[in-house]
Amino acid sequence: MAACNCTTKPDERGDSSESFDVPDMMLYIIITASVFILLIIGMALMWLKKYRFLMRTIRKLQNVEQPMTEQLSPVDPEADPLKQNFSPVTHAAVKPRESNLIISRPRRQSSKSASRALQRSPQTDGRFNKNDLILHQLIKAGGEGVFYKANMMHGTIKGHSMFTCKIFKKGCSHRQVEREVSVMQKLGTHKNLLQLLDWDITEAPYMLVMEYVAHGTLRSFLQVNQERLCRDQELQQLFTTATYHIAHAMEHMRSKMIVHCDLALRNILVHSFPHEVKVAEFGLAREIARTWSRSSSCKKDYRQRIPSRWYPPEYFKSDVYGFKGDVWAFGIVIWEMQTFGTLPYPNLNTSEEVARYVCAGHRNGEPEQCRPEMIQMMKDCWQEPYSMRPSFKDIVRVLENILENDHDYLDLDKRNQRASMESEESQPSLKTEVYCNTDEC
Structure with a gap:
């Protein structure tokens, strides 16, 4: 009996130890699961709080902008200005406006x-x-x-x-x-x-x-009047004067920290050539923050709309365009003017060909009959890297010096012509007197 009691007791102790291990494990699992659930609940509450805050912010912005946007009529995708009762000699049959537009409506700006x-x-x-x-x-x-x-x-x-x-x-x-x-x-x-x-x-x-402008674009003006202008002995001075006024306009834009991004001969209008030429078409123009440097550049997001034949190599290489990009386009404008509105890179058919051609270091050829000073200015405007190109302030100063020299030359030439005319007028009278005196008239 004693032996039997001894053999059964260890088994009872083993069963009791196993009975104690199972509750401990269950408790550990329960605690771990509880902590995990609490973490999930905490994260959910935190994200819910952020979501509610974001929704309140959006509603506030919508409440601020809604009164302003109600004044704006939606864009009609089918509205073609050339098909809505517009004709060259009739008035436009369009509904009169009912409210004024406030352009500077509240909205977040990138700058x-x-x-x-x-x-x-x-x-x-x-x-x-x-x-x-x-x-x-x-x-x-x-x-x-x-x-x-x-x-x-x-x-x-x-x-x-x-x-x-x-x-x-x-x-x-x-x-x-x-x-x-x-x-x-x-x-x-x-x-x-x-x-x-x-x-x-x-x-x-x-x-x-x-x-109002009287003579349309500078490109069409030069093409229409090419024969007459080519007979003008002062043609290069006329071109230089027009170039000077275009440079003045671009320097004014630079002072306002605005890049044009679409400078071309077709976007310059003529009221009176060469003094009243006016830069137009500001659809691609952008403002650059005043805290940036003069040679800074801005990213472009409208690659499909860019005039690639007037764009510099840094745009195709790095997708940037700055004030020196306008300087590059100014050199193209000089070339267009000297060739009476010829399309830049006339032997290239696509934008991809132009981009490869320009990035490889090639440029437009030198126009015939172009004065050396303007050829040099074109080359300066097309330098790489773009930091080597002159500013519009430098260009204006160079053109002023050229025009001053032309003026001095013309004044001297006019004085010589006047002196020659006076000598010719006085010479016959002297001959007449000699003739009369000889014959004792």
Whole structure:
């Protein structure tokens, strides 16, 4: 009996130890699961709090912007300015605007300086009525819109009886047109920049009214008058004078920290050649923050719209464009002018070919009959890297010196011609006197 008791006790102790191990393991699992669940609940509460805060912020922004956006009519994707009762000699049958547009509406800006510029903008509500618009001669048709000579059926716009009207094509967003108006407002008044007078962008087709120009684009002007201009002995001085005024306009844009991004002969309008040439088309223009350096560059997000034949190699290599990019385009403009509006890189057919050609270091050839000073200026504008190119301030100074030398030369030439004419006028009278005296008349 004693032996039996001894053998059974260890088994009882083993069963009791196993009975104690199972609850301990269960307790450990329960504690671990509880901690894990609490962590999940805590993270869920934290994300829920952030989500609610984000939704409140979005609702606040929507409440702020909604009163302003209600004033803007939606863009009609089918609205083609050339198909909405616009004809060269009839007025536009478009609904009159019902409310004024406030361009500087509250919205977050990518640049603080851009936001301040919009807040400082002068009067931002256009007031002309599309019903009174009368379109006349077509000036140019671009990728974003068409330009017409126009006037109002009743009255004037800021004292102008005739003006240039830009009508945007379908596909141009309201934000894009609004930005162009903002850029033109910031540029202010300059004799060689096309001035904005009024606008109506409440509903498509969007329109800008600008000052009147008599002779259309500089490209068409040179092509139409090429034969007459080629007979002018002072042609190179005329070209230099026009180039000087274009450079003045670009220097003004640089002082306003705005890059044009679309400088070309087709985007320069002529009122009186060569002194009244005006840089136009600011649809691609962008503002660069004043805290950046003069040679800084800005990223582009509209590769499909760029005029690649006027763009510098750094754009194709690094996707950047700055003030020195406008300098490159200015050199192309000089080349266009000297060749009477010839398309740059005439032997290349596609943008890809132009990009490879330019990035390989090739340039446009030297135009015939072009003065050496302008050839050198073109080469300076096309230097790489872009930091080696001159600024528009330098270009203006060089052109001033060229024109001063031309003026001195012309003055001297005129004085010589005048002296020659006076000597010719006096010479016959002397001969007559001698003849009379000899014959004792």
